[in-house]
Amino acid sequence: MDIFVNIINIGLVILLGYDLYWQSRIQIRANYSYWQVVWGLIIVVWIASTGISSWSYAVFLALFTLLNVAGGVSGIGDKRIAATGVYNRFRPYAKFIGVTLTPVSAPNGAEFVVAIFAMAPRRYVRMIFKQPLTTMIGVLQQVLPETVPVTIQKIN
Template sequence: MNGFLILLDVALLALSGYYLFWQSRIDFRASYSTFQLFMAVVLGFWFLTTGIANIWYIVFIAAFITLTVMSGSTGLTPTRLINVGIFARVVPYTKLVGVTLTPLTLPNGQSLVVGVFGISPRRYIRLTFRSDLQTLFNVLRPRVPEAIEIKIQQVQ
C-alpha cells in the first residue's frame, strides 16, 4: 500500500509543478472558481476525520487539496488556455474550434465578458473575464489561429 501511495504522491506533486508552471504564465486572468475552494474545504474536513497517521497518505491528501485549490485559477497565457479542473486544464489555442464572446454589464456598472471556447463539437470551456470586450478581443486575436472564428454575441 505504501508503494502505491508513494507513486500517487509523486504523480500529484509532478502535476502540481506542471500546473504551477502554467499558472505562472497566465497574463490575462479570468475569474477564480470559488467552487474549487469550497470543494477543497469539504475534502479537507472529510480527510481529517479519517484519522490515518500514515505519512504518505498525509502527503497525498495535502497534494490533492493543494491541486484542488490551484485548479480554480483560470485565464489566458500567450500559447494556451488555462481551464478549471484538475485534469485536462491546459488547452493549446490550436485545439480550439471556435470562440464566442458575450459582453455583459452588471447592474452596478461593472463589465464582464463570458468567453465560451469550443474544443470539440460537444465540449466547451466557459471562462468569465472582468474586462471589457475590446480588451479581451485584442488579447485573443493574435493568439488564436486565424482559421478559428471569434464570434461576438450580444445579450438582448
C-alpha cells in the same frame, strides 16, 4: 501502503509543477472558481475522517488540497487556455473551433466579459473576465490561429 501513497505523492508533485508552469504563462486571468476549492475540501474532509495514519497520507491530503486550490485558476495563456479543474485543463488553441465573447453590464455597474471556447463535438470551456472587451479581442488575436473565428455577442 506508504510506498503506494508516496508514488501517488510524486505524481501529484509532478502534476502541481505542470499546473504551475502553465499558470505562470497566463496573460489574462479569469474569475477564480471557488467551487473547485469547495469540492476539494469536501473530499479531503471525507478522506481525512478515516484517520491519518502516516506522514505520507498527510502529505497526500495537503498536495490534493493544493491541487484543488490551484485548479480554480483559469485564464488565457500564450499557447493554451487554462480551464478550471485538476485533470485535462490546459488546452491548446488549435483544438478550438470558435470563441464567443459576450460583454455584460451588471445592474451594479460592473462590466465583465463571458468567453466561451468551443471544441468539437459539443464541448465548451466558459470563463468570466473582468477585462474590457477590447483587451480580450487584442489578446485573442495574438494567440488564436487564423482558423478559429471570434464572435462578439450582444445581450439586449
